[in-house]
Amino acid sequence: MGLKVYADRTSQPSRAIIIFCKMNQIDFEEVKIDLSKGQHRTPEFEKINPMKKVPAIVDGRFKLFESHAILRYLACSFPSVSDHWYPNDLTSRAKIDSILDWHHANLRQGAGTYVFHGAMAPAFGLPLNAQVAEQGKKLMLSSLSKIELFWLRGDSRFLLGNSQPSIADLSLVCELMELEVVDSEERERILEPHQKIRDWMENVKRATHPHFLEVHGILYELKARLESRRNKVSTNL
Amino acid sequence: MGLKVYADRTSQPSRAIIIFCKMNQIDFEEVKIDLSKGQHRTPEFEKINPMKKVPAIVDGRFKLFESHAILRYLACSFPSVSDHWYPNDLTSRAKIDSILDWHHANLRQGAGTYVFHGAMAPAFGLPLNAQVAEQGKKLMLSSLSKIELFWLRGDSRFLLGNSQPSIADLSLVCELMELEVVDSEERERILEPHQKIRDWMENVKRATHPHFLEVHGILYELKARLESRRNKVSTNL
Known part of the structure; x- marks a missing residue:
């Protein structure tokens, strides 16, 4: 089995x-x-x-x-x-564990809350909640700044200055991909000031090509469905 | 160094x-x-x-x-x-990792939110917030039930049916000890229906004696300070 x-x-x-x-x-x-x-x-x-x-x-x-x-x-x-995903070296592994643990109460909680209550809820038959979404957005934005400042310093292609991705890169970037289902202009406004985050997302996409795009296909379909729903709502207003 | x-x-x-x-x-x-x-x-x-x-x-x-x-x-x-804290065996270690990861968005978020906004905030010069505390309490109670149901089945002394504690037992029980600073009757009401949780907390305390009590000394001092503050407030009402 x-x-x-x-x-x-x-x-x-x-x-x-x-x-x-x-x-x-x-x-x-x-x-x-x-x-x-x-x-x-x-x-x-x-x-x-x-x-x-x-x-x-x-x-x-x-x-x-x-x-x-x-x-x-x-x-x-x-x-x-390959070793770079979760290195055997004790200190390298501990630094990756630190990011993975930090993720839960920071980027995951922020982005997850923002995207679900600000865009995705109707796909699950639930209403949007602007106030809760806004709290999530605040936490997400502060998390993005921290990632740039502490883990993407200099010309770092991946987190911690690594030249190849780890499971932390993969987990965090998959989380950020959720922003695809948010209104496109709003997504641009969020990511525009974060050049390093945008470069890092591209690096992870490239390093995991073609699987990254293939596995995210369903997200682009969902994005199209939610956009069409938003357009209908705004036409009816 | x-x-x-x-x-x-x-x-x-x-x-x-x-x-x-x-x-x-x-x-x-x-x-x-x-x-x-x-x-x-x-x-x-x-x-x-x-x-x-x-x-x-x-x-x-x-x-x-x-x-x-x-x-x-x-x-x-x-x-x-000793190996029991974080076993070398891959599947035993993975099960402990699973609990540690689950903890962040469940027991930690629930109990942390409940205790801080329901009791501890004044010690940091902040007001209490009953509504936020209540949300935390709800998540904490459902987390307690899940721990009992899934990880403390049968006569298990520690999580996962282990006979000795792991770092997951230590992390989760230290979190639960925060309940000491909540009003005593309220704490009783919370833990009373959870015999397995109470036994497990005692087992962790005993297995880490005398360090557990010594390191928690400050919490008992804080408990006394917050109780005296609560008594003053209720006398003034």
Whole structure:
């Protein structure tokens, strides 16, 4: 029984895992769990991840959830994974762990809250919430400044001055890709002052080509659907 | 130059690191960063942790922040640390990583928000906020139920059915100890239905005796100060 990845590609950590597997020639079966249809709340999926969230994996008889834990596990258990993704060197690995841990209460919480309550909620049958979205945006903007200031100093192509991407680059950039579903002008306004963030996103896209674009295809479809919905709403006003 | 731990013992992740070092005969110098005096915002401390948060460590010339990354690093770099804290076995380690990652957006966010906005804010010169505290409480209560249901099944003394504590037990129980500063009756009401959580907290306390109590001393002082303040306010009403 090989590796199964339970994922919905509209979920940013799901995408990170799928891209990681494809980049590292890890054989896996992708099991689609459609969040918009509530498939993460079925009794079958609860046996895979009792927290009812994607992504989750089953490797043989071993079950695991939480995307950063999964990325660490895959990096350590598949010999085909290059060292730069999650280095064996103790201090290099610790610096990557530090970014991954920081991510949860900063960029993830900020961008996740902003994008969901500011744009994505209608795709899940929920109303937008401008006030909550604004709080998320504030945290996201301060997180972007911190990433530039501390981890993308100088001519750094990837986080921590690395010349090749780590699982932290992949996780954080997949999170930022969620901004695609926000109104395009608003997205431009957010990213325009952050040249280093934009360059870094391009570097991660290029380093994981063609898998990055392929796996993000569903996000561009969602973007088109939400844009058409926004246009309809503004025409009706 | 040995290990320096920059910490404020009123901060739950700071306490986890200090207890961990003491339990594992790791030589370290504790550098107190008094949060209530804003010492985390000084230019000197910014050179240690640009995020201006405790805990942070300096080991020789190596600097690190984020408590889970620090615990992982210490467990891997000091040979005196017993394997049960962060096992070498890949799947056991991954399960612990999964709990540590889950913690950020669940128990930590819930309990941290509830305790700070519901009790601790005045110690930092800030007003209480009942509405935000209530949101935190809700997330904390659902997190407690999940811990019991998924990780403290059966007669498990520690998380994941382990017979000895891991860094996940230490991190999560230090977080829960923050409840000491909440009104005592309210704390009873919260923990009363959660026998497994109470037993688990006792098991972690016992397994890390006498360091656990010693390092938590400051929390009991803070509890007394906040109780006396609450009594004064209710007398004046």
